[in-house]
Amino acid sequence: MRFLRRSSTEEADTTDGTAAESGTAAEDGASPAGTRRKGYTPAKGRPTPKRREAEGRRRGPVAPPPRTTREAIRRSRELRKKNPMAKEERRAATRERRERMLAGDERYLLPRDRGPVKAYVRDLVDSRRNVLGLFMPMAIVVFVTLLIPIMQVQQYATLLTTVVLLGMIVEGFLNGRRISKRVREKFPKENIRGASIGWYAFVRASQLRKLRVPKPRVKPGDQVD
Secondary structure: OHHHOOOHHHHHHHHHHHHHHHHHHHHOOEOOOOOEOOOOOOOOOOOOOOHHHHHHHHHOOOOOOOOOHHHHHHHHHHHHHHOHHHHHHHHHHHHHHHHHHHHOOHHHOOHHHOOHHHHHHHHHHHOOOOHHHHHHHHHHHHHHHHOOOOHHHHHHHHHHHHHHHHHHHHHHHHHHHHHHHHHHHHOOOOOOOHHHHHHHHHHHHHOOHHHOOOOOOOOOOOOOO
């Protein structure tokens, strides 16, 4: 049964391989038995990449900035299609911002509406019914009368519009003076500019009550101290 025994050549090759493995293990810091010394870390054969390089490799190449407005809009649409959850989050954030702005939260108001002075002006305007509130309805009436091919109707509409506009101008001037005086009495340490306060009150009063931002805190006829 000679074929079951290993030849001398195979034994020599095995001995040489074992010796070579033992030498390699010794060079790498491991014992011949296969146990490595404590705290040993095998070499990777390459330098450790920097964090910026690793993040850039993960994210891929950065796209160049858009050169035109059309290209920016196209990219925005593509991002919305790829990530619909982000679109829903933006809608929710916009809705919350709108609600807090209507509620009068100072953190979400426009710079022109911030501060206790502007809040007091809004309360003074909202506590009264103003002829200026007819500005937008009158604009619609004028537009409709221009479509009616009857000269008398257009003449009466023009006359009525002129009278209402004159009344708005007079009321806006008087309201501006009245509100500026009350604001100076309420906030004597503030630097109050009558023209700025009067214009702010004029714009507020010319808007429909339901469309005013922020929403009115007082009702018509309420006393504002």
